[in-house]
Amino acid sequence: MSEETWSDRVFGGFRKTSERLSENLSGIVSKTRLDDDQLDHLEDALILSDLGPRAAARIRARLANERFERGADEQAIREAVAAEIAAILRPVAKPIDIVAFPRPQVILVIGVNGSGKTTTIAKLAHLFQEQDYSVMLAAGDTFRAAAIDQLGIWAERVGVPIVFGDEGGDPASVVFDAVQAATEEGTDALIVDTAGRLQNRRELMDELAKIRRVLGRLNPEAPHDVVLVLDATNGQNALQQIEIFKEVAGVTGLIMTKLDGTARGGVLVAAAEQYGLPIHAIGVGERMEDLRPFDPDLVARVIAGVV
Numbered sequence: 099m100s101e102e103t104w105s106d107r108v109f110g111g112f113r114k115t116s117e118r119l120s121e122n123l124s125g126i127v128s129k130t131r132l133d134d135d136q137l138d139h140l141e142d143a144l145i146l147s148d149l150g151p152r153a154a155a156r157i158r159a160r161l162a163n164e165r166f167e168r169g170a171d172e173q174a175i176r177e178a179v180a181a182e183i184a185a186i187l188r189p190v191a192k193p194i195d196i197v198a199f200p201r202p203q204v205i206l207v208i209g210v211n212g213s214g215k216t217t218t219i220a221k222l223a224h225l226f227q228e229q230d231y232s233v234m235l236a237a238g239d240t241f242r243a244a245a246i247d248q249l250g251i252w253a254e255r256v257g258v259p260i261v262f263g264d265e266g267g268d269p270a271s272v273v274f275d276a277v278q279a280a281t282e283e284g285t286d287a288l289i290v291d292t293a294g295r296l297q298n299r300r301e302l303m304d305e306l307a308k309i310r311r312v313l314g315r316l317n318p319e320a321p322h323d324v325v326l327v328l329d330a331t332n333g334q335n336a337l338q339q340i341e342i343f344k345e346v347a348g349v350t351g352l353i354m355t356k357l358d359g360t361a362r363g364g365v366l367v368a369a370a371e372q373y374g375l376p377i378h379a380i381g382v383g384e385r386m387e388d389l390r391p392f393d394p395d396l397v398a399r400v401i402a403g404v405v
């Protein structure tokens with residue numbers, strides 16, 4: 099069997115969303131304009147496909163004004179939906195640019211336990227390496243020994259240095275050591291793992307504030323990025339996490355993982371429409387190569403079932 103391509107994987111991740119949409123679009127045929135019933139039906143289908151009420155309303159409004167010169171059949175509607183989804187995704191599809199001067203660019207990675215944070219850090223390191231940037235990791239999640247070990251294993255696998263401290267140690271001191279080391283080495287990107295203890299917001303806030311203070315002393319521009327990792331299988335929960343982490347951690351961008359298998363990929367569109375935060379990359383599997391910046395037009399076509 100031939101190796102699955104990146105596009106195949108993206109198709110897999112959005113299959114559920116696009117199938118649900120398809121079921122609801124099938125049979126719609128109209129003259130040059132859609133009537134209110136058809137628009138209602140379409141809007142419901144979009145909401146059921148996890149695109150969220152705001153994106154659904156926006157697409158409905160756009161389709162209400164659309165004149166389908168050759169008649170509004172299923173294909174024409176799909177194409178119009180794809181165009182509108184692409185318009186929502188295009189402004190947020192922004193890879194992380196390594197531009198910090200002086201180096202390193204400090205990228206804090208946050209997210210709840212199990213969201214795929216550790217794996218995403220490894221994949222991001224691999225992606226930067228592919229672009230010829232040097233990378234260092236910092237094990238700032240000192241809360242659990244397993245988290246430090248896991249990141250260490252990935253660092254070795256990817257082939258990047260890692261700075262870590264003891265379990266229960268001060269994350270800010272690990273980050274301090276890491277920035278110093280990365281500065282000395284002239285490393286391009288320093289990716290910092292952090293604990294994702296959302297159950298105790300105060301603690302998390304204090305911890306991140308301390309990391310920021312320490313970073314600020316070494317480089318007032320750092321952290322340059324605060325990236326929230328979201329698990330796409332969580333559907334609407336992922337949106338709540340954006341809401342909370344935006345407030346607690348000053349999120350500057352998102353990475354959505356696990357957009358394969360049972361994912362509810364429509365939530366990507368809901369996040370884009372509701373928050374307008376950059377979506378740096380999507381993860382579609384557990385391998386190192388399975389994280390990439392995404393093509394908004396391809397994802398829009400996949401969701402709308404235009405192939």
Ligand SMILES: Nc1nc2c(ncn2[C@@H]2O[C@H](COP(=O)(O)OP(=O)(O)OP(=O)(O)O)[C@@H](O)[C@H]2O)c(=O)[nH]1
Nearest residue numbers: 210211212213214215216217355356381382383384
């Ligand atoms: N299918 C799939 N699984 C993924 C993806 N990314 C991560 N995982 C899996 O999700 C699980 C959790 O990933 P971790 O990277 O350990 O997540 P974490 O957020 O660091 O979790 P803790 O270490 O428990 O805090 C692991 O079994 C990963 O292999 C993905 O894109 N697709």
